[in-house]
Every structure is written in structure tokens, then in C-alpha cells.
Amino acid sequence: MANPIHPNRASFAEHKQLTYFVVPEAGTSEEDILDPVYWSHMARQLSQFSEIRVFFEDRPLRVDLMVTSSGPAFANVIVLHRYDLSGAKADGDYSKYEAKYRGPHSKWTVMRKADGKVMKEGLTEEAARAEAKDFEKIQAAAA
Incomplete structure (x- = not known):
């Protein structure tokens, strides 16, 4: 021992x-x-x-x-x-835009699903969800 x-x-x-x-x-x-x-x-x-x-x-x-x-x-x-950490994704489908966590620097971002373009970054999860919805509304209004 x-x-x-x-x-x-x-x-x-x-x-x-x-x-x-x-x-x-x-x-x-x-x-x-x-x-x-x-x-x-x-x-x-x-x-x-x-x-x-x-x-x-x-x-x-x-x-x-x-x-x-x-x-x-x-x-x-x-x-x-x-x-x-893929479980840390925003819930819901925002059609043409999505809220996605992209790491400690970019934080939560709003991305266009069609081409993956980052529309806005550095957000909280809640803010990213709200922004994704806003982008969707703007898109719908323009159509």
C-alpha cells in the first residue's frame, strides 16, 4: 500500500x-x-x-x-x-433568417439562411431572436 x-x-x-x-x-x-x-x-x-x-x-x-x-x-x-454545444441554439424557425450562436466573439447572430450571410452579430440570444423576426417582417413588407 x-x-x-x-x-x-x-x-x-x-x-x-x-x-x-x-x-x-x-x-x-x-x-x-x-x-x-x-x-x-x-x-x-x-x-x-x-x-x-x-x-x-x-x-x-x-x-x-x-x-x-x-x-x-x-x-x-x-x-x-x-x-x-449545438444544444445552445435559438428555438423556432424564422423562415429566411435564423438566430444562431457563433462563439464568444460573434456571440448570437442573425444570419440569412439562403447564403449564410451574417446580418447582425454580437447580440444576446433574446435580441437575436427579436432581430431575426424583424428582418422577416421587413422582408415580408418589401415583397
Whole structure:
């Protein structure tokens, strides 16, 4: 049996382990964030056991990573967990426009369904739903 853990072998995680919140540019893939060179610009900040919470800008996805090793221009990471956030979508069908969550920077947006054009962004969920309805009313009035 192992010896009981001594208090000097334990500490608050906040003091020993850094956690980063990262929002990659739209178009970045899950494979991209696993490439050690992808982290080259922030590699000097990362240390072994640092955690990185990646929130994708263009899709409802969060991936938690842990740094296994790093150097001046690279960081090796592994996936700890993957969260599908697609359940965080606005309810309802607004016909030609939809309210859609697009990540921490764009937040809730109003998008035209026909071509995916972003009509308005940076909204709360409630505001995006209301704006989508307004765009629909404007469209109907113009027809």
C-alpha cells in the first residue's frame, strides 16, 4: 500500500496550473489546434499541464486541451474533453433568417439562411431572436 499523501504534495490548482481561454479564427479545424506549431506564438506562455479551453468562433464546439510539453516555438497538446454545444441554439424557425450562436466573439447572430450571410452579430440570444423576426417582417413588407 502507498504511503498517505503528505500535505506538501498538494496545493491549489490555481497556483500551479494555468488555464487559458482561446477563440481561434473562423475556419480553424480541430486538427489545426492539435498541431504543435499552431501554438508557436504563445508557446512561451504555456507550460506542462497548462490547460487550454478552445471555443470555436464559427461553430458550437468547445475542446479542452492539456499541454504535455512546450518549447520556444511549439506546444504539444492532448484533448481532455470535447463538448458539443449545438444544444445552445435559438428555438423556432424564422423562415429566411435564423438566430444562431457563433462563439464568444460573434456571440448570437442573425444570419440569412439562403447564403449564410451574417446580418447582425454580437447580440444576446433574446435580441437575436427579436432581430431575426424583424428582418422577416421587413422582408415580408418589401415583397
